[in-house]
Amino acid sequence: MRTPKDVIDRVVNVKDEMQSMGAQSIKERTRLQNVQYLDAPDPKTAFAKLVKGNEWTEPELAVQLRNVRIIKWVSLTLAWAFLCALAAIALYIPFGLMFFSLFGTCWVACICFSIQVLKMTLFQVQLQERELISLKALTSRDDFFRRLFL
Numbered sequence: 715m716r717t718p719k720d721v722i723d724r725v726v727n728v729k730d731e732m733q734s735m736g737a738q739s740i741k742e743r744t745r746l747q748n749v750q751y752l753d754a755p756d757p758k759t760a761f762a763k764l765v766k767g768n769e770w771t772e773p774e775l776a777v778q779l780r781n782v783r784i785i786k787w788v789s790l791t792l793a794w795a796f797l798c799a800l801a802a803i804a805l806y807i808p809f810g811l812m813f814f815s816l817f818g819t820c821w822v823a824c825i826c827f828s829i830q831v832l833k834m835t836l837f838q839v840q841l842q843e844r845e846l847i848s849l850k851a852l853t854s855r856d857d858f859f860r861r862l863f864l
Contacts, residue, residue, distance in 0.1 A: 757845035764846065779841040786834035790863075793827035796820045835862050 754760035765775070799820045807813045836852050839861055852858060 752846075757847055760846045761840065761844050775841060779838065782834050782837045782841060786831055786838060789827045789830040789834060793824055793831060796824040796827065800824065831862065 752760045752763050754763055770778075800817065803813065803816050803820060807816065832849065836847070836849055839852055840846055852861070855861070
């Protein structure tokens with residue numbers, strides 16, 4: 715028979731082990747991610763360092779910009795298509811298992827493609843203006859919606 719003190723000691727040992735494993739896990743993830751930060755005073759310098767570090771040329775940057783635009787337009791088209799499919803499902807399919815599975819699938823696809831459009835818009839603006847900006851900075855700009863759909 716175990717005494718309450720033995721049980722408490724075991725719980726404390728397990729808790730200490732869990733904390734040490736958590737700390738090791740964080741260190742291991744940080745090491746495996748191999749995150750590298752650019753030390754630059756402004757966004758334009760950071761972009762220049764990124765281009766220099768990856769040895770990109772102007773024609774390569776132009777190809778990247780073209781590819782980003784294509785991906786953005788395909789994603790935007792698919793997001794609108796799934797949004798239209800949501801409306802059609804809501805109007806024409808009766809409630810049931812088929813309704814909820816199709817509605818959920820279309821909703822998730824619409825959200826995923828919308829996020830992809832935002833990401834590609836950010837990349838497009840960064841490539842066009844040759845500076846690294848954050849998504850928050852992009853969404854707070856006056857021309858955000860024009861950039862989103864152009």
